[in-house]
Amino acid sequence: MKEVINLPVKNIEEEEYHINMGPQHPSTHGVLRLVVSLQGEIVKSLKPHCGYIHRGIEKMCEKDTYPQIIHLTDRMDYLSAHINNHAVCLLVEKALEVEVPERVKYIRTIIDELNRIASHQLWWCSFGMDMGGLTCFFYGLRDREKILDIFEESFGSRLLHSYYTPGGLMMDIHPNFQKGVKDFIKYFRKKIKDYDDILTGNIIMQERTKGIGVLTKEDAISYGVIGPSGRASGFSCDVRKHHPYGVYDKADFREILGNDGDTFTRYLMRMHEMRESMKIIEQLIDNIPAGDYTAKMKAVIKLPAGEYYQRVEAARGELGVYVVSDGNKTPYRMKFRSPNFSNLSALDHISRGVKIADLVAIGGSLDYVIPDIDR
C-alpha cells in the first residue's frame, strides 16, 4: 500500500519576498541598504541597514581641535556643508561668548541660504530621477552649477568649503559676490517656473505622489522627522524661526507648513523653501555692513568646561551639535544629531503597504543623504 505523505502546505499569501535595495541601488542616493519585504509589488515592511560609510566622525572629533572639527562637519551632510560649519562655529562662539561682527552674520546667513537652495536643487533633480523623469536631473544640476560658481569665486571650493571659522570667516567675500548673487536670483526666479512646468504640474507625478506615504503630525514629532519633511506634516520645526541665529531675526520670511504630510506636500515644501530662501537673500544682499570678516580669536581655542548645545536649520532639518568640554582644546565628547538619521527612522512606518515605485518616491521626498546618517 502506498504511504500517504502529508507535505506541509505553504500559504503563498503569507510568504514574504525579500529584496535588498542597496547598498548599490540607483535610488537609495548612496550606500544605504533597505531590506524590503514584499508581497508582490506591495511593501510589507522594511529594515534600513546603515553604516556602510560610517567614518566615526564623533570619535575623530575627540582628537581634533575645534577649527579642525569644522573640516569634518563638511563631510556629514555634504550638500549643506556651510550650514554644518555654521553649527560648530556658533557653538564655539557661544561657549567663548565671542560677539562676531555684523558683516560676518550677514554673509553667513546669505551663504547658508544659497547652500540651502543648492541642496534643494540637487534634491529636485534626484527626486525627478527617482520618478523616472531623467530630464529634471540636468535642469537641476545646470542651475546648481551657478551657485557653485559663486562659491568657487569667493572661497575656491565647490562642495566642501570649510569657509566659516570660529569667530568669523576664512577670508572676505569676493568683490563680485553681491553682483553674482543678485544675477543668480534673477536667473533662478525664471528657472524655478520651469521646475514647476516639468514636474510639479505633471499629472503623472501628482497622481503618483498625492496621498502616498502619509505621516501625521503626531508621528512626525514622535519620530523626530524635521526640516521640510516634518513641516509637510504641519510640525512647526524651523530653527531659523524658533531659535534664530545669524541675522534670520532681521529677515522677513515665512515658515511654510503643510497639512497632508504626503509625498507631494513634502515635495511642495522644498519648492516653497527655495522661493523663501531667495526672498531672504534679496533682503540681505544689499545690506551687508562694512567691517571685519572675523572677530579676534585666540590662537588656541579652548572651550570652558561644561556642556553646550547648538541647533541650526540645515537643508534637511535641524542639525544639533552637543559638546561636552573638559576645558581642553579638544572636546571631551561631541555628538551630532543629524536630521537624516531621525528622518530615516520614519521610513518603515510610512512606507508600509505602498508599492515599490512609491517607496522610491517616498525615499526621494525624505531626501536623505547617507553620509549624514552614518557620520
Add this chain to the structure above:
Amino acid sequence: MNFSIYDFTSFNQWIDKFLYDNLPPFWAVVVEMTIIGLVFLLFYALVGLFLVYAERKVCAFMQNRVGPNRVGPYGFFQTIADFIKLMLKELITIKNADKLLFNIAPFIIIIASFMAIAAIPFAKGLHAIDFDIGILYVIAVSSLGVVGILLAGWSSNNKYSLIGAMRSGAQIVSYELSVGLSLLTIIILAGTMQFSQIVEGQANGWFIFKGHIPAFIAFVIFLIASTAETNRGPFDLAEAESELTAGFHTEYSGIKFAFFFLAEYMNMFIVASIAATVFLGGWMPFHVGAWEGFNHIMDFIPPFVWYIGKTFFVIWMMMWFKWTFPRLRIDQLLTLEWKYLLPINLVNILVMAFLVLMGWHF
C-alpha cells in the same frame, strides 16, 4: 496619379524574372530569400544604430546637453564605437541561472522584431511579403517579444529581473488590446487588412484626416498603447532603472544586452512605421484637395522619403514623451488601460462603424 518614377514593382519583378529564368525554381526561391534576409539585416543594423544616435541627440537637446560629439562629425560614429565595445565585452554567465532560457531570451526578442519588419511597406512595391492579413500578422508577431522578456526575467535568477518581467507581462498583454482595437478602427474604415491596400486607400487623403474624430482618437490611443507596448518611458516599468536597477535585463552583458537594447529601438521603429502606414498614409505624399500644383510638387518627393519622414516624426514624438514624463506606477498603468483606453476604444469602434455605414467619411 502617377508614381512610375518611384515604383519598385517593375524592379522587383525584373529581379524575380531574372532569377527564375536562370535558376531552377527551388534555388531561385533560396536566392531571393537570402537577398531579402541580407537586405533586412543591413537595414536593421543601420536603423538600429541610427536610432540610438538619434535618441541620444534628441535627449541631449531636451536636457540642455550636447550629446555625443567626439567620435566622427557630430559624434555620428559614437554608436558604432559603442557597438564594437559591446561586441568585445565579456558575456557573464550568472550562477544558478537557467542557462538555456537565459541564452535564448535575447534571440526571441530580436526575432520577434525582425519578423514584424517583413510586412511593412517602405514604398510602392518595396516590401518583403504583402500579406492580405498584414496588420493581423504584425500584431501577432510583435507580441511574441513579451515571451522573451518573461524568459529573461525568469531565468536571470534575480529578484529585480523577475519583478520587471512580471510587470512587463501584465503591461504588454493589456496594451496589446488597445493596439489591436485602435488598428481595428482603421481596418473598418479601410475595409482591408492588407498593408498595400491600406496605403493605396490613402491616396486621396490620409486616414487620420479621412476618418474624422474617431480616426484621430484611434491614432492617439495607438500612440499611447504602442509606447507602452515597446516598454518605453513613461511606461518603462519593466526596466524602471530607479526602482529595479534595469529590470529584466539587469543580468545581461555584452552583445546579449545589445540585443535587448537594439530590439527596443527596432520595436519603436516598427510601431512608428505602423502608425505612419495606417494613420499617416505610409509612403503616400501629402495632398491637399484641389491644389494641383502643390500636389504635383509633393509627388516628386520620393515615397521612401515620405515614409521615413513620417516614421521618424512618430519616433520623435515617442522620444519626446520619454524625456519629459515621469514614470507611471503599475496600478496606474493598468487603470489607464482597462478603465480608460479600452472603453474609449470600444465606443470609438462603434462610432467609426456607424460613420462608415452611413458613408459620412471623406
Add this chain to the structure above:
Amino acid sequence: MDNATLKERILGLVPDAEFQENKQFLTFIIPPARMLDLAVALKTETDLAFDFLFCLSGVDMIKFLEVVYHFESTIHKHQLALKVRVADRENGSVETVSNIWRTAEFHEREIYDLLGIRFNNHPDLRRIFLEEDWKGHPLRKDYVDEVNIVEL
C-alpha cells in the same frame, strides 16, 4: 512654563532628582529607576507635554556612562535636559523610551552600538553602524583599536 516653575514641577515628580547648573537647558540627573515613570509623565501631562525628543546622546564619563536626553515641547516651547547615569560599564542598562518617543529607537541603537549601554525592552536592539561581530564600543574612552585609530 518658565524654568523656575519647570524645576519645581520636575522636582515634584522626582524628588531625588539632582539639579545641575547649565546655562542653556534646565538639567537634572535622574536615577535610572525613575526614568521611565518620569518619561511617561513628561509626555502625557498636559502642562509639560514634552513631545519632541530632539537629541539623545551617550557620554562616557569614565566613572560612569551617561545618557543625555534633550526634550522640547512643541506646544509650550520649553526645553529640558535629563541625564541618566549608569555605573555598571559592562552590563549597565536603562529603560527604553522608544515606545514613548519613536525617534529614540534609532538613537538608542546608536548609543548601544557606540557606547555599549543596553536599553531594556527595546524592540530591536542591534548594532546600527558597525557589524554584528564588532568587538568593543568605539566611543568609550578605554576603547583601543591599534589598526584603525592612529594616535599622533
